[in-house]
Amino acid sequence: xxxxxIEDEKDLSDSIRQYLALEQYTCEVAYEFESALDKICLNExxxxxxxxxxxxxxxxxxxxxxxxxxxxDGVLIVSARNSPDDKIxxxxxxxxxYLSKPFxxxxxxxxxxxxxxxxxxxxxxxxxxxxxxLDIRDKxxxxxxxxxxxxxxxxELLLYFVSNKNxxxxxxxxxxxxxxxxxxxxxxxxFIYSHIKNLxxxxxxxxxxxxxxxxxxMGYKFSIPS
Amino acid sequence: MKLFTKYNRINLSVMAVVFVLSGIAYYLxxxxxxxxxxxxxxxxxxxxxxVFIKQHNELPRFEFFEDxxxxxxxxxxxxxxxxxxxxxxxxxxxxESTYRQLTFTEKIGDTYYAFNIAKPVEGTKTLTKTIAxxxxxxxxxxxxxxxxxxxxxxxxxxxxxxxxxxxxxxFKLSRGYVPVFATAGIxxxxxxxxxxxxVMREANNDYRILKEFTENAAHELQTPLAIxxxxxxxxxxxxxLTDSQGLALKSAYTSINRLAxxxxxLLLLTKIENRQFAAVQAIDLEAALKEKLVxxxxxxxxxxxxxxxxxxxxxxxANTELVDILLNNMLANAALHTQQGGSVMIRxxxxxxxxxxxxxxxxxxxxxxxxxxxxxxxxxxxxxLGLSIIKQICDVQGIGITYRFESGFHHFDxxxxx
Numbered sequence: 164x165x166x167x168x169i170e171d172e173k174d175l176s177d178s179i180r181q182y183l184a185l186e187q188y189t190c191e192v193a194y195e196f197e198s199a200l201d202k203i204c205l206n207e208x209x210x211x212x213x214x215x216x217x218x219x220x221x222x223x224x225x226x227x228x229x230x231x232x233x234x235x236d237g238v239l240i241v242s243a244r245n246s247p248d249d250k251i252x253x254x255x256x257x258x259x260x261y262l263s264k265p266f267x268x269x270x271x272x273x274x275x276x277x278x279x280x281x282x283x284x285x286x287x288x289x290x291x292x293x294x295x296x297l298d299i300r301d302k303x304x305x306x307x308x309x310x311x312x313x314x315x316x317x318x319e320l321l322l323y324f325v326s327n328k329n330x331x332x333x334x335x336x337x338x339x340x341x342x343x344x345x346x347x348x349x350x351x352x353x354f355i356y357s358h359i360k361n362l363x364x365x366x367x368x369x370x371x372x373x374x375x376x377x378x379x380x381m382g383y384k385f386s387i388p389s
Numbered sequence: 390m391k392l393f394t395k396y397n398r399i400n401l402s403v404m405a406v407v408f409v410l411s412g413i414a415y416y417l418x419x420x421x422x423x424x425x426x427x428x429x430x431x432x433x434x435x436x437x438x439x440v441f442i443k444q445h446n447e448l449p450r451f452e453f454f455e456d457x458x459x460x461x462x463x464x465x466x467x468x469x470x471x472x473x474x475x476x477x478x479x480x481x482x483x484x485e486s487t488y489r490q491l492t493f494t495e496k497i498g499d500t501y502y503a504f505n506i507a508k509p510v511e512g513t514k515t516l517t518k519t520i521a522x523x524x525x526x527x528x529x530x531x532x533x534x535x536x537x538x539x540x541x542x543x544x545x546x547x548x549x550x551x552x553x554x555x556x557x558x559x560f561k562l563s564r565g566y567v568p569v570f571a572t573a574g575i576x577x578x579x580x581x582x583x584x585x586x587x588v589m590r591e592a593n594n595d596y597r598i599l600k601e602f603t604e605n606a607a608h609e610l611q612t613p614l615a616i617x618x619x620x621x622x623x624x625x626x627x628x629x630l631t632d633s634q635g636l637a638l639k640s641a642y643t644s645i646n647r648l649a650x651x652x653x654x655l656l657l658l659t660k661i662e663n664r665q666f667a668a669v670q671a672i673d674l675e676a677a678l679k680e681k682l683v684x685x686x687x688x689x690x691x692x693x694x695x696x697x698x699x700x701x702x703x704x705x706x707a708n709t710e711l712v713d714i715l716l717n718n719m720l721a722n723a724a725l726h727t728q729q730g731g732s733v734m735i736r737x738x739x740x741x742x743x744x745x746x747x748x749x750x751x752x753x754x755x756x757x758x759x760x761x762x763x764x765x766x767x768x769x770x771x772x773x774l775g776l777s778i779i780k781q782i783c784d785v786q787g788i789g790i791t792y793r794f795e796s797g798f799h800h801f802d803x804x805x806x807x
Binding site for chain 2: 172175178179181182185243266267269330331353357358378379381
């Protein structure tokens with residue numbers, strides 16, 4: 164699966180590339196407008212991570228060019244401008260999603276995964292991972308064909324973990340993903356602990372191995388035990 | 390007191406004093422003139438009498454109907470000539486009148502005669518009355534005239550001033566425009582207007598620079614923040630970090646989150662100030678609040694906070710995004726500042742939303758409450774921008790917000806015209 168990261172900040176671009184590479188994506192990078200244009204013309208990508216403010220041009224122009232050429236590449240806009248207009252314009256031009264800086268890398272991972280799912284498995288709404296089957300449309304989970312009843316939040320949580328398989332996601336990133344980041348909602352993140360505890364208990368009761376592990380007291384990691 | 394009233398008061402009292410004084414002066418002057426005339430005619434009479442006595446060496450016959458009353462009596466020595474005012478019976482008018490009397494001595498033969506010749510001081514009363522009446526009438530005429538004139542002229546003259554005042558009343562820094570003052574045609578007012586325009590332009594400029602600085606600083610911070618956060622996200626992926634490294638990373642991560650949140654709030658504030666949220670539509674507040682209650686359930690449960698909601702369906706015309714942020718902030722604020730086991734009450738009725746929560750300690754400082762970076766406790770984890778954002782949103786959406794502390798509860802009331 165090939166991704167293109169169009170981002171002029173080399174440090175950020177590197178982080179994104181490294182993080183997504185853990186998920187076996189092949190990442191190409193472009194640091195400025197012209198090389199980005201060249202790349203989108205020559206190749207097709209499962210998803211393009213597009214920064215709006217670029218040297219010598221706007222990311223929105225690249226998006227327009229993509230659509231003009233009738234390309235189907237998924238596009239995730241990342242922007243530091245965080246203006247509602249940018250978001251609306253970007254989505255109207257055909258971008259699939261919008262993420263404002265500074266974002267959590269797992270959030271980016273989940274969004275990219277969601278875009279790729281929508282683009283590549285049209286009609287097929289299932290994620291199969293080890294013995295687990297997540298139904299995207301019905302938002303349900305099956306373990307070896309047996310339904311595991313999950314609450315909405317538990318399902319979203321599991322999907323988030325699965326989208327960031329083998330990577331540590333922090334509590335803060337989870338809160339932002341599940342509850343939004345509009346406000347300083349809580350002075351501690353204990354409340355997500357109960358959701359995670361319930362999810363782990365339900366998975367254990369359904370006879371699953373320990374998929375979700377706590378890491379350094381700051382986050383969790385979903386992985387398939389070997 | 391209005392300028393007109395004050396001016397009229399001073400003007401009129403000074404005028405009244407001047408008129409009364411001038412009336413008195415007139416009276417004295419004219420009555421003196423009268424007396425002087427009387428004295429002259431009495432003198433003439435005396436001279437005639439003198440000539441007559443010289444020629445005939447006897448007293449003339451005094452006609453009874455003469456204007457002048459003459460009395461005489463023999464005396465031993467010659468008296469000095471003198472004028473006096475006396476009161477005597479006036480046979481003609483059948484009452485006491487004031488007379489001007491001249492006393493002098495004439496020698497007829499060997500006998501001295503003291504003569505008193507007197508003339509009534511006629512018209513003094515009439516004079517007094519006339520002068521008083523004239524003064525009063527003139528005073529009234531001038532007073533009413535000046536009141537009317539002042540009203541018309543001053544109003545016209547001061548019009549530019551009042552126009553300027555009105556413009557000033559509407560001036561608001563955050564709107565970013567300087568009112569255009571009409572040219573006054575009066576040097577003082579033109580100067581005032583020029584000075585005011587200058588000061589406002591400067592204030593606006595300073596305000597804009599400050600705002601742009603905040604905005605630019607916040608924007609510029611976004612990218613480094615994104616880089617730091619992404620690097621931390623990567624570092625924690627490393628296997629085999631020691632516990633102390635993990636702890637250090639954890640606190641770095643938390644701090645970055647606080648910084649990101651702070652920055653986001655500042656950006657939001659500048660965006661609200663720049664009125665970037667213009668679209669307005671009717672929002673079903675009941676539905677919006679119900680949705681929020683579900684969203685916040687977890688936070689409240691985790692803290693053991695009891696939430697009671699009394700919601701009546703009502704609509705609010707405002708920007709959807711801003712109202713969403715407003716509700717988030719208000720509810721988050723209530724949850725954040727309520728202790729374990731406290732309670733939050735939400736009451737919605739047409740035109741009003743009240744959110745109350747158990748207070749940890751006493752009342753908040755109502756004067757500084759909505760200022761940026763206001764914190765009750767210095768070590769608080771919140772960035773002190775929540776209420777500032779709430780206030781800003783209320784201001785731009787025309788919602789009134791008030792805070793009250795009552796029986797151990799903080800009450801925040803939002804009110805809007807239905």
